[in-house]
Amino acid sequence: MKFDYEHLTPHQNCPACGHPLSRAGGEEQRPEAGDLTVCLACGAALSFGPGLLLVKADLSALGFDELAEIRLIQHTLARAKKHHGH
Numbered sequence: 911m912k913f914d915y916e917h918l919t920p921h922q923n924c925p926a927c928g929h930p931l932s933r934a935g936g937e938e939q940r941p942e943a944g945d946l947t948v949c950l951a952c953g954a955a956l957s958f959g960p961g962l963l964l965v966k967a968d969l970s971a972l973g974f975d976e977l978a979e980i981r982l983i984q985h986t987l988a989r990a991k992k993h994h995g996h
């Protein structure tokens with residue numbers, strides 16, 4: 911199977927805010943089920959389920975490293991938004 915860069919994941923909406931998400935933020939490889947990402951619009955922690963459908967990540971099930979990674983992405987997003995005057 912072949913995937914072009916702009917369509918790494920199925921088109922779907924953020925399960926938290928409904929923002930359309932066409933690919934994983936910052937990911938250059940096709941994600942796999944169980945991978946984590948963060949909604950670029952609302953900053954919700956999301957995970958890829960079967961079929962690469964996004965669901966809200968169960969934070970209580972994550973390890974320290976995974977939580978730290980999510981916090982880092984959320985922090986980066988917050989800074990980027992501030993930079994753009996939001």
Ligand SMILES: [Zn+2]
Pocket residue numbers: 924925926927928929949950951952953954
């Ligand atoms: Zn969202």
